[in-house]
Amino acid sequence: MNFTAEYADKTVLVTGAAGFVGSHLVDRLVELGTRVRALDDLSDGDLDNLRLSENRIDFIHRSVADPGGLDDVVGGCDFVFHLGANASVPRSVERPDVDFESNVVGTHRILESIRRTGAGPLIFTSSAAVYGEPRTPAMDEDHPRTPISPYAGTKLAGEHLVASYCRCFGLDRRTVRIFNTFGPRQRKYVMFDLLEKLRKNSSRLEILGSGDQVRTYNYVADTVTAFLLVGVHPDARDNVYNIGGTRTISIREVAALIIELLGIDPPEIIYTGESWKGDIQRLCGDIGRLQGIGYEIEVGLEKGLRRLIDWHAEEYSPPWARARSSTRSGGGSTCGSP
Numbered sequence: 001m002n003f004t005a006e007y008a009d010k011t012v013l014v015t016g017a018a019g020f021v022g023s024h025l026v027d028r029l030v031e032l033g034t035r036v037r038a039l040d041d042l043s044d045g046d047l048d049n050l051r052l053s054e055n056r057i058d059f060i061h062r063s064v065a066d067p068g069g070l071d072d073v074v075g076g077c078d079f080v081f082h083l084g085a086n087a088s089v090p091r092s093v094e095r096p097d098v099d100f101e102s103n104v105v106g107t108h109r110i111l112e113s114i115r116r117t118g119a120g121p122l123i124f125t126s127s128a129a130v131y132g133e134p135r136t137p138a139m140d141e142d143h144p145r146t147p148i149s150p151y152a153g154t155k156l157a158g159e160h161l162v163a164s165y166c167r168c169f170g171l172d173r174r175t176v177r178i179f180n181t182f183g184p185r186q187r188k189y190v191m192f193d194l195l196e197k198l199r200k201n202s203s204r205l206e207i208l209g210s211g212d213q214v215r216t217y218n219y220v221a222d223t224v225t226a227f228l229l230v231g232v233h234p235d236a237r238d239n240v241y242n243i244g245g246t247r248t249i250s251i252r253e254v255a256a257l258i259i260e261l262l263g264i265d266p267p268e269i270i271y272t273g274e275s276w277k278g279d280i281q282r283l284c285g286d287i288g289r290l291q292g293i294g295y296e297i298e299v300g301l302e303k304g305l306r307r308l309i310d311w312h313a314e315e316y317s318p319p320w321a322r323a324r325s326s327t328r329s330g331g332g333s334t335c336g337s338p
């Protein structure tokens with residue numbers, strides 16, 4: 001999907017811009033010819049994630065919860081993509097106060113600035129975590145919201161705040177609930193953890209939980225496409241969309257797929273049985289509403305995993321990448337991209 005006509009020459013704010021999803025969104029907007037204001041407090045982001053676009057954006061090192069307000073950053077923006085938040089469930093269990101400040105107070109500050117300056121639309125980033133334990137195999141947007149972690153509670157509070165501003169002040173808001181997204185620059189969560197564990201010891205792989213936890217993973221470029229679509233589609237105003245993949249897969253199967261793509265000997269796999277507090281066994285989204293406005297997955301799980309593996313090989317030089325490059329420099333045949 002090409003959004004040049006909608007985003008070229010526009011001024012766009014991305015909060016959480018130095019994070020995983022935010023930095024990919026920034027790169028795509030820059031490619032589209034957008035003037036990007038990229039805000040991040042670098043509490044969890046990394047400026048290196050913005051390396052590709054660093055000379056073509058305005059980077060603002062500030063918190064969304066800045067008590068001094070954000071009018072100077074928000075004012076004049078044609079779109080506000082608000083992703084800046086603590087994005088870790090386990091961390092929210094340890095430090096709920098941080099989540100409240102960044103995710104609730106921060107969202108309030110963004111809304112106040114939009115209200116004062118007339119910027120927008122606002123694309124608010126919520127999470128599939130707001131659903132809590134699933135009552136249906138694939139959750140659509142009307143599934144009950146019963147958060148079971150402080151993180152999920154703050155995301156749902158953010159959704160309500162945004163919706164209330166929309167009703168009271170007539171703001172244009174669009175909410176997305178992201179299911180697990182993966183890809184290059186994500187240095188946490190299951191895909192990255194599996195690659196890192198294998199890099200350190202490719203003969204033994206420990207998997208948290210039973211391995212039967214299932215997800216509908218989405219590749220980050222596909223998630224970015226969904227953001228851009230929701231930002232401009234006329235039906236998306238005042239609406240909520242799940243963003244996720246379409247393939248339901250267990251962590252056990254993800255591990256098997258990664259091992260196959262790496263082309264390494266199968267390691268011994270150990271399941272810890274116990275997972276982390278707040279982990280949800282089945283987290284699968286129904287993305288029918290998003291598909292109804294034209295969303296299509298372009299990269300998908302397997303191609304996305306190949307891209308993740310390539311990035312990981314460049315960044316961390318794992319044994320399988322070293323073995324391939326020495327085979328190449330020795331002039332022998334290679335099995336190509338994993």
Ligand SMILES: NC(=O)c1ccc[n+]([C@@H]2O[C@H](COP(=O)([O-])OP(=O)(O)OC[C@H]3O[C@@H](n4cnc5c(N)ncnc54)[C@H](O)[C@@H]3O)[C@@H](O)[C@H]2O)c1
Nearest residue numbers: 016018019020021041043044045063064084085087102181
């Ligand atoms: N990646 C996923 O699978 C997923 C799933 C559900 C929801 N989300 C949501 O998507 C958004 C992006 O997630 P991500 O995976 O890129 O996480 P991330 O941690 O990589 O990015 C979040 C960014 O927000 C920044 N940030 C945190 N608090 C801030 C503050 N007070 N002011 C300014 N910046 C702040 C961090 O420094 C970081 O760069 C988050 O809102 C997250 O809750 C992500």
